[in-house]
Amino acid sequence: MAIEMSLPRFEMRPLSEEEGGGYLIEFPEYPGCIADGETPEEAMKEGVDALKSYLDTLQELGRPIPASGEVYGGQWRQRVPKSLHAALARRAEREGVSLNMLVTTLLAEGIGRRMGGFN
Numbered sequence: 001m002a003i004e005m006s007l008p009r010f011e012m013r014p015l016s017e018e019e020g021g022g023y024l025i026e027f028p029e030y031p032g033c034i035a036d037g038e039t040p041e042e043a044m045k046e047g048v049d050a051l052k053s054y055l056d057t058l059q060e061l062g063r064p065i066p067a068s069g070e071v072y073g074g075q076w077r078q079r080v081p082k083s084l085h086a087a088l089a090r091r092a093e094r095e096g097v098s099l100n101m102l103v104t105t106l107l108a109e110g111i112g113r114r115m116g117g118f119n
Helices: 040-060 082-095 099-116
Strands: 011-014 023-026 034-037
Touching: 011 040, 011 099, 023 040, 034 040, 040 099, 082 099
Parallel strands: none
Antiparallel strands: 011 023, 023 034
16 A cells, blocks of 8 residues: 655656756755656655655754745645546556656656746
8 A cells, every 4th residue: 555645846857868868856845855766656656755855854853844935735626537536547547656746746747847848
């Protein structure tokens, strides 16, 4: 069973071949908190691990955890056709991730494609 974590705002982009390829995820509200992976899914997983470590380190050092400057709560309700819901749930099960993590990753990948300009 996957553990859910509410993620702060993040940005994901493809890395060029000169940068080593794969994908980079970063959390702008947490300077220096970045991770990468060969796929968007791997970058997301590594990003969650990096964020947990970042916040743990702040706590261990007695430093304040920056408050989120976003007004967005990171959550909305979206109605989708039953067939799409079922297909997404099956894919999440096959990949061993939660439905929320899968959909978040797919959305991030789609935004990365649009903003990164790659085909």
